[in-house]
Structure formats: C-alpha cells, structure tokens
Amino acid sequence: MIYDIVVVGGGPAGMMAAGRAGELGARVLLVEKNQQLGAKLLATGHGRCNFTNLQADKKETIGVYGKNFKFLFSAFSKFGVASSINFFSKFGVESKEEDRGRVFPLSDKAGDIREALVKYLKKNSVEVRLGAEVKEIVAKDKKIEKIILTNGEEILGRNFIISTGGKSYPETGSTGSAYGWLESLGHKIIAPRPALTPIVVKPPHQVWCGGKEKIVKKLEGLSLENIGISVYQNDKKIMSRTGEIIFTADGLSGPAIIDLSGHVGEFLLEPTFLKIDFKPEIEISKFEEKLQKDFHQSHNKMLKNYLAGLVQPKLLPAIIELSGVNEQKQVSDITKVERQALARALKEFTLEAKELKGFNKAMVTAGGVDIKEVDSRTMRSKIYENLFLAGEILDLDGPTGGYNLQICWSTGFVAGESVTF
Ligand SMILES: Cc1cc2nc3c(=O)[nH]c(=O)nc-3n(C[C@H](O)[C@H](O)[C@H](O)COP(=O)(O)OP(=O)(O)OC[C@H]3O[C@@H](n4cnc5c(N)ncnc54)[C@H](O)[C@@H]3O)c2cc1C
Numbered sequence: 001m002i003y004d005i006v007v008v009g010g011g012p013a014g015m016m017a018a019g020r021a022g023e024l025g026a027r028v029l030l031v032e033k034n035q036q037l038g039a040k041l042l043a044t045g046h047g048r049c050n051f052t053n054l055q056a057d058k059k060e061t062i063g064v065y066g067k068n069f070k071f072l073f074s075a076f077s078k079f080g081v082a083s084s085i086n087f088f089s090k091f092g093v094e095s096k097e098e099d100r101g102r103v104f105p106l107s108d109k110a111g112d113i114r115e116a117l118v119k120y121l122k123k124n125s126v127e128v129r130l131g132a133e134v135k136e137i138v139a140k141d142k143k144i145e146k147i148i149l150t151n152g153e154e155i156l157g158r159n160f161i162i163s164t165g166g167k168s169y170p171e172t173g174s175t176g177s178a179y180g181w182l183e184s185l186g187h188k189i190i191a192p193r194p195a196l197t198p199i200v201v202k203p204p205h206q207v208w209c210g211g212k213e214k215i216v217k218k219l220e221g222l223s224l225e226n227i228g229i230s231v232y233q234n235d236k237k238i239m240s241r242t243g244e245i246i247f248t249a250d251g252l253s254g255p256a257i258i259d260l261s262g263h264v265g266e267f268l269l270e271p272t273f274l275k276i277d278f279k280p281e282i283e284i285s286k287f288e289e290k291l292q293k294d295f296h297q298s299h300n301k302m303l304k305n306y307l308a309g310l311v312q313p314k315l316l317p318a319i320i321e322l323s324g325v326n327e328q329k330q331v332s333d334i335t336k337v338e339r340q341a342l343a344r345a346l347k348e349f350t351l352e353a354k355e356l357k358g359f360n361k362a363m364v365t366a367g368g369v370d371i372k373e374v375d376s377r378t379m380r381s382k383i384y385e386n387l388f389l390a391g392e393i394l395d396l397d398g399p400t401g402g403y404n405l406q407i408c409w410s411t412g413f414v415a416g417e418s419v420t421f
Contacts, residue, residue, distance in 0.1 A: 004421035006157035013391025014163035020416030022124030033133035049110030091116035166365025194362030195262035228280030299332030378418035
C-alpha cells in the first residue's frame, strides 16, 4: 500500500496539513510517536491555547517574526488570522480577543482546539497511527521513498510532509529528531537554539546600580506588570520591551523577558546586561523631580513608609539596600545625592544575563530547516519535489501572543493543499 501523503508529526502543523490534504481527496496517513495527538498544543497558553494573534498577519507588524518574516507573506495570504479563526469556529470553537490582540477559545480550553483538529482529520478520512516513531527517512532517485519506524516497519508514500516541531519541551515529543534525517538528505539546518525562555542571571540576584553592586535576596516569585526592560552591551542599548516580569530562583521570567530571550541569546558571547525600570512611564530626571516634590509634601514620613506606597512590599528592601539610604530617615531629610540613588535603584536596576534556560523551558525553537531551501508558496522542499515542511521545524519563530501557532496553521494548511497526488 502506498499512501498519497504521509505526514510525520501530529502537532498543530501536522494535523492541519493532514486534514487539508484529506479534504482535497488525498489518501493520508498521519504518523505520531506519542499515544495522543498535539501533546504540546494542550500545554499552550497555560492550557488555554492562545491560538492566534490579530496582528500576526498584518503588514505593519509582521516584522515581529524577525529576519525571515517575508517567507510568511504567501502562506498568510492563503490562510491567515481570519481563516484560522473561521476554521475553528466552523468546528465549534468560538474565540475571544484579549489584550495585545491575543486570541483564545471562548471556553479557555486548549483541548477544544485539539478536538476541532481531530474532527477535521476524521471528517476527511485521515488515517492516524499513534505510538509510531519514525527513525529514518529514505530517499531514492531524488525523491523520498519511505519512512522507517523504530519497530522496523516501512511505510511507503508518494509525498511526505515533515512537521515534527523543534527541540523545546522534549517531554511533549518534540525532540528534534528530524533535523538529523533532513541534514543527511542534504537540507541545511540552521543551528537550533532555545527561544522564548526564562533568562538566568549572574549570580542571582546580583544587581548593579550607579557603579555599585549588591546581592539582592528574596526576590524569587515577585511578579510585576508594566516594567521596562532594556538589553545593554558596552553601555549601548540594544533593545527594550515593557511588560510583565517575574523574578525566579536563578533569574528572570515573565512575558516581557521571554519575548526578549531569543535576542539576548544571540548576544551572550559578550557581557550583556538587563536594565529593569520599575517606573517606565516617567523619565529619570522627571522621576527625581517627583520624589523631590513628594518628599516636600510628606515631610514627616519615614522613607520606608513613603516607598511602601510606590513599590510592592517584596521589592522594597531591595530598593532600600541598593540605594544605600537609611529606611528610617524622614523624607524631608533626604539629600539630593540620596534622591538620585533612589531614582537609580528604581529605574536602573541592572542584572547581568548569564544564559538562557535551555530547551527544557523554551517555548519555541529558533533555527531549523533553512527557509532558503523551501518554496514559501507551497512549503515544498527545493531539493526533493515530494517533500514538504510545516510548522516549527522551519527556521521561523515569533514572540509570545499566538504568533507561533499561526505559523503552524498557515504553513500546515499550505503544505497540505500544495501536494499533488
Ligand atoms: C509551554 C508552551 C506554551 C506555548 N504556548 C503557546 C501559545 O499560547 N501560543 C502559541 O502561538 N504558541 C505557543 N507555544 C508554541 C507552540 O506550542 C509551538 O510553536 C507549536 O506546538 C509547534 O507546532 P508543530 O506542529 O510545528 O510541532 P509540535 O507541536 O512540536 O508537534 C510535533 C509532533 O511531532 C511528533 N514527533 C516528533 N518526532 C517524531 C518522530 N520521530 N516520529 C513521529 N512523530 C514525531 C511529536 O511527538 C509532536 O507531537 C507554546 C509552547 C510551549 C512549550
């Protein structure tokens, strides 16, 4: 028996690709090594699945996908954000928009997104093999001929779609096994690296501020919203974000940090600093003026009581320690130098980045199959005419917010419909 299309990897990209190919009448086999489809999909958005973003396919914002964003133009024009939302709605999943354009199922259940895809597979008679791990892909005469499973079974196909994902969260099945097969078939693999991951700092939490250095303890678990983070190298600002951060046992996490992590990873060969601004809405000289005015108005207050109205209780001791000002001092007695030290502690709280947390904690994998060797209109390999690639296996990744799953829906759909059989 020879299948028209064999899809390897039953994550979001593979399920979409297999369903679309089945819808067009192909005899499709979807091979997944886990005992269930979409294990990682279930973990997305803390189980709520932020399945797309209203900004993901907009010309003005598509640059968030980094240097390879142009590759996505064609796939997004065929199956973009609106198509994804309509698709899930057709399969009974209504959606809702949250802040920053993030779209979730109305039910807040990632399981509903997976269920919709399973219905799509069933409706289009896609055959699914669970617990089937591919160990090798075999090519003959410039065409892919078959896959070989770890139990030795060989499966023949006229076409193959590889959608085995990246290397992050390997416990969900994404172990990067296809990189090796594809490399030995002649495809170039851009070195996979963790992206969208917490950042480890050196050592936790050694803070630099105004030329001084202090170990600030007990910040673990502190979660703060609307915080400015800037990345510095050689005193030069490289990039910045504003958003939520969380202090972890060995560094920093939270959406703003996770979004910056991929870029930080690229710079780590040289000393790289993360400057935290707890009051990003106001520039430092204006902030100092505000302190001066406030100190004048509430002159009887002790510094620690004044700061209690300005920062979270867990952060307060760190700010006092870093500024070097006596917390018992009455604010009216605070000198200009002390005021400047307080302003710096709150706006230039600087940590040195050590490393990224690694694939175990990375939400996506940057790098993967070099997109120069893939036709962006069809997802067809430029080396093997019957080989297609979809999803995170490609050298494509975006920030948090539903951007990465949109890559999967778009490239999966296009791969599924571009196969000729
Ligand atoms: C904790 C977490 C939360 C996330 N939240 C979001 C979010 O809210 N929004 C968003 O847009 N993105 C999110 N992401 C990213 C998103 O989940 C991925 O980008 C997406 O799952 C990639 O889909 P894929 O189909 O390309 O690969 P995967 O989902 O990795 O699926 C690949 C499949 O291939 C199978 N496979 C691998 N090797 C073999 C083999 N040799 N034989 C057979 N099968 C094989 C795997 O078992 C797996 O099921 C999150 C990721 C994580 C880890």
